[in-house]
Amino acid sequence: MFSHEDLQQLQANSLKMQSWIRRQTFSPQMEKSLRRFSSWEVSELIFKVNQSTFRGRLAADPSLPSGEVEQDGRQRWFSLEEINELRRRMKVNRKSLLPVRPTGKRAFRAAIANFKGGAGKSTVALHFAHAAALDGYRVLVVDFDPQATLSHSMGLNDVSEDHTVWGIMARDLIRETSRMNTAPQAAESGAALPQRKLPASISDLGLGELRVADFIRPTAWPTIDIVPSCANAAFVEFASAQYRHLNPEWSFFGAVSRYLDQIPDDSYDLIIFDCPPAIGYQSMNAVFAADMLYIPSGPGYWEYDSTTSFIGQLSEALEDLSHGFNGAFPAGKIGLPKAFHDVKFLLTRYEPGNDLHRAMFDAFRNVFGDRLAEHPVEMTRAVEQSGRFLSSVYEIDYRDMTRETWRRARATFDQAYEEFRDTILASWDQLEDEA
Ligand SMILES: Nc1ncnc2c1ncn2[C@@H]1O[C@H](COP(=O)(O)OP(=O)(O)OP(=O)(O)O)[C@@H](O)[C@H]1O
Numbered sequence: 227m228f229s230h231e232d233l234q235q236l237q238a239n240s241l242k243m244q245s246w247i248r249r250q251t252f253s254p255q256m257e258k259s260l261r262r263f264s265s266w267e268v269s270e271l272i273f274k275v276n277q278s279t280f281r282g283r284l285a286a287d288p289s290l291p292s293g294e295v296e297q298d299g300r301q302r303w304f305s306l307e308e309i310n311e312l313r314r315r316m317k318v319n320r321k322s323l324l325p326v327r328p329t330g331k332r333a334f335r336a337a338i339a340n341f342k343g344g345a346g347k348s349t350v351a352l353h354f355a356h357a358a359a360l361d362g363y364r365v366l367v368v369d370f371d372p373q374a375t376l377s378h379s380m381g382l383n384d385v386s387e388d389h390t391v392w393g394i395m396a397r398d399l400i401r402e403t404s405r406m407n408t409a410p411q412a413a414e415s416g417a418a419l420p421q422r423k424l425p426a427s428i429s430d431l432g433l434g435e436l437r438v439a440d441f442i443r444p445t446a447w448p449t450i451d452i453v454p455s456c457a458n459a460a461f462v463e464f465a466s467a468q469y470r471h472l473n474p475e476w477s478f479f480g481a482v483s484r485y486l487d488q489i490p491d492d493s494y495d496l497i498i499f500d501c502p503p504a505i506g507y508q509s510m511n512a513v514f515a516a517d518m519l520y521i522p523s524g525p526g527y528w529e530y531d532s533t534t535s536f537i538g539q540l541s542e543a544l545e546d547l548s549h550g551f552n553g554a555f556p557a558g559k560i561g562l563p564k565a566f567h568d569v570k571f572l573l574t575r576y577e578p579g580n581d582l583h584r585a586m587f588d589a590f591r592n593v594f595g596d597r598l599a600e601h602p603v604e605m606t607r608a609v610e611q612s613g614r615f616l617s618s619v620y621e622i623d624y625r626d627m628t629r630e631t632w633r634r635a636r637a638t639f640d641q642a643y644e645e646f647r648d649t650i651l652a653s654w655d656q657l658e659d660e661a
């Protein structure tokens with residue numbers, strides 16, 4: 227028989243070994259850094275201009291960044307900073323290389339969500355973030371999942387739970403409670419309402435004083451920042467239920483949205499959410515804050531089945547919110563009833579040569595029509611292989627694997643990303659005008 231005390235003992239043993247095991251499995255030189263990109267990649271894959279045009283431009287203007295030549299070859303290799311400088315300074319056929327962004331609009335928020343585990347959410351979120359950065363966008367990713375897959379992939383292994391979505395929610399509870407306590411109330415009767423009080427265990431954590439920037443960490447990619455997660459943040463689900471009880475009028479699902487509202491509109495272009503495989507306080511915050519839902523799903527029958535129940539559960543959960551909080555809460559930039567600018571389904575781990583996968587693609591299309599992304603993400607060895615090193619295909623140097631495998635992997639993510647970007651561009655203009 228095992229009681230909670232036995233479990234506590236097991237955990238104590240495990241904690242004793244934790245740093246030793248960490249040293250065995252992580253080495254400091256594994257710290258993530260971003261590689262350079264060759265002039266072939268920069269011209270043909272990133273700027274989509276032909277290589278000789280690109281080389282000609284560089285030759286004509288010696289003040290442009292010219293990259294580095296590696297000892298072994300003739301190619302020049304450019305850092306992302308240099309690529310972005312080239313973007314700002316070069317025009318091709320009088321066209322700017324800068325990415326499209328509607329003026330006066332805030333960053334667009336896209337949630338990669340499905341309550342089904344292993345659907346490919348983190349892989350898609352990682353690749354879309356990297357593809358968008360290579361496309362010239364400034365990206366913030368928010369890791370809502372205490373499994374912290376995305377945070378680890380982006381090289382963050384030393385995160386405390388205070389600086390995760392959990393911290394954002396606790397900070398919001400403290401701030402919202404104090405706002406409610408000081409708001410003019412009960413105007414008709416003139417009577418003061420009872421003050422809502424939070425226990426010292428919450429109010430003394432110091433989270434109320436954290437600044438917006440305290441939750442944001444840089445990554446190895448100069449134009450990607452992250453609100454990371456960590457395993458300890460798992461207890462948020464448990465704690466949040468308690469918090470709601472402490473202040474039942476707290477619109478817990480709006481915490482992250484209110485937080486994002488405080489980030490200046492021109493700091494980022496895209497905000498991408500990686501969601502946990504469960505319905506709960508964190509995932510409700512993610513969907514509530516999102517302008518668009520992107521729903522990855524594997525190409526099997528059971529995955530179709532669970533994707534179907536995902537939209538059912540989500541719809542019920544959103545309906546409950548609309549009933550529970552009619553009007554009376556500070557919604558900021560996003561309000562109730564919650565509506566998305568767009569919703570799309572995306573098949574992942576798709577094998578074009580597999581009859582079952584093709585049949586499932588047709589079935590998804592029949593059911594969801596043009597809500598299904600036209601370009602599925604194909605199953606690729608490059609991702610399977612990179613999984614161990616937690617890198618995207620964009621991070622892998624193409625000289626480290628068969629060129630054809632790398633090209634195909636990159637092409638499938640590029641196509642899926644471009645469709646994602648075009649879907650965003652179709653809605654971005656419709657975001658509310660800034661005050
Ligand atoms: N296109 C792909 N090709 C090959 N393997 C893939 C592909 N997409 C995902 N995988 C693999 O499938 C597994 C699950 O993917 P991922 O972690 O992205 O799913 P998830 O939905 O985020 O999972 P969770 O629900 O646990 O958060 C991983 O091992 C990943 O490497």
Ligand SMILES: [Mg+2]
Nearest residue numbers: 347348371375
């Ligand atoms: Mg995941």
